[in-house]
Amino acid sequence: MKPTRSVDRRADRSWSENAVRLIEADGLRSADTHLLRVELPDWSRWTDEAGNARGVDLYLKDESTHPTGSLKHRLARSLFLYAICNGWIGPDTTVIEASSGSTAVSEAYFAKLIGVPFVAVMTASTSPAKTALIERQGGRCHFVQRAGDVYDEAQRLEAELGGHFIDQFTMAERATDWRGNNNIAESIFAQLAQEDHPVPTWIVVGAGTGGTSATLGRYLRYRRHPTWLCVVDPENSVFLPAFESGDGTLTADTGSRIEGIGRPRVEPSFVSQVIDRMVGVPDEASIATARVVSERLGRRIGASTGTNLWAAFGLVAEMVEQRHAGSVVTLLCDSGDRYETTYFDDGWLASNEFDLAPARGVLDAFFDTGAWSV
Template sequence: MTERSVPPPDDWAARALRDLAADAAPTPLRPVRLPALPEIDLYVKDESAHPTGSVKHRLLRELFRAAVQDGTLIEGTPVVMGSGGAAAVAGAYFARLLGLPFTAVLPRTAPAAVHDRIAAHGGRCRTGELPPAAVLEEARTLAGRTGGRFLDHFAAAGRSPDGPAPMPDLGTEILDGLRGARHPVPRWLVTGAGTGATSASLGRHLRRHGLPTRLAVADPEHSAYFPAWASGCDDYATGMPSRIPGIGRPRTEPGFRPELIDLVVPVPDTASVAAMRWLHRTAGLACGPATGTALWAACHLAARLRAEGTGGGLVLLAGDGAEPYRTTHLDAGWLAAKGLEPAPYEAELARFAESGRWTWPPASR
């Protein structure tokens, strides 16, 4: 057996690993009241509390850690990523933390706010000339041409970790946060899927520890994950981009592991926007539209538990905060232009919270 080399304590790799480990602070677990369902405890795991404001922070921290650990990322190496959103922001953050130059290749459709956030962390942006789905290949080519290290967060999401996680994982954090709660082992965990890394990590954790908690993935319109899960077709593709940033993909990605998932709940995009707005107004949690997708699915599951005459805990993942969506999903003009009218869905949520009655068609799926 080959022994893995351990960097000397004074060299760059050792310092980089220490800095990455020091960044691994747990995020808050926030309760949300459903007055008509006193037997159910609903919590939001607020990943927007990360320094870069999204759940992608965890994935990129682990990606940098693994690259430093295996020696493929060394002092001074330029880092290149292809991403149009939160993953590139997190990549810029960690590159600056380790003193490395960073370039993100973004699709032409990437909002100006993403460019600004990458620049705020010292990164550079290039707009890809190819379709959005091809920015990964353009980034790979750029890294090869400049002697940089291409970080492929989609491919990394599809790889199982080798041995115990070096830092506390999301499942451990959630269960630690529920110690002393009325329902310390939740009935359901609910998350969206973008790369698939988060749902796979949670699914592995539940099975590794033999927990009865079930895992649900909330999937927006146009995404391939629900039809892939329902049909058993591993390479399902819709060819249509998601309107809910951070989750949903036009094709199934390597990180999506249907065998680790108990249920995939399709959620209308308008319902995602309505749930995001409702959560902010009633619970004071300013989260992004992907959180709305997960909340809508969590209410569906809470209604099922109530219909079964059982209680329990549900934890949904808040993938990011609301700030990046001030001019999109939180803007009335933008919503109208996209044909999204959230008012009926908001009324459904308010009715459910106050009466416990869930009457929207998704409850019958």
């Protein structure tokens, strides 16, 4: 009889258990993000036939207050826990990601926390402020020229380095527990509990990986909330055309100019079936909204937040016109300080031939009268 073979890998568990402990401890040190109420003009309030005060409220979930400064901090934590618990990341694993910036910033943070190398594959056009943040966390930036090349290059580096391609675009929708466990959807509803409209009429989000919209859409259905999910899409992204046509094979030759959202292909984590409505937002509208709202808030917000708010303003105006009282919630994805040399630089706008005046006119009319003339 041949001898019995035994391969014992129990020693691998001690490293992974400690890595999970470090990430969980980091989460316990971090408070939840604020839900900010955005003050709307008087036209957002009215009195119904019974003499009751009614109105529409707008909220911003401020994800810029995470330790790494963006919504992607939640995703990065989930992706690392998912990969560690699946045994894909060990003490000597180089973690590789294809990212336009914010996800890589957050992933570099968690890689440093558990002591593994990190490489971010991104387009050369990514803002210098984001690459500096990645490098400050000990990550290495690896550049490609075309947005569509990041996937193949990340896979090539995975093979070359014997690492793990963490692949946010595939894993985002499955790494987060959409039923609860303090995900962003559960957090929003908990924070709205004592508001006039604790169950929002609309939640508005952008799609980069598709993970956030998938989490929110599934949660709304699971909890049976009568809340609609609106997903916004910038120019040069194929999510909206795919949603409209049902064709998940669509691709684009150029990438989105609004960092963090929009993709040149339909990502595996984009679950269109949980979305109730999509709105395409011109890049000039995204940037103009970021600038106008930054002036009103007294703090800079990024252009992806501008994309969210452009659609949210349209929904608020629609609800006011229909005398539909309720609330709208959207996300403040990251700080506009990361885009000082791009979206907030007049020279950069001129070199890219952006004219913000028409979009500013729409926004001025909205704040003055509540009209949405798009």
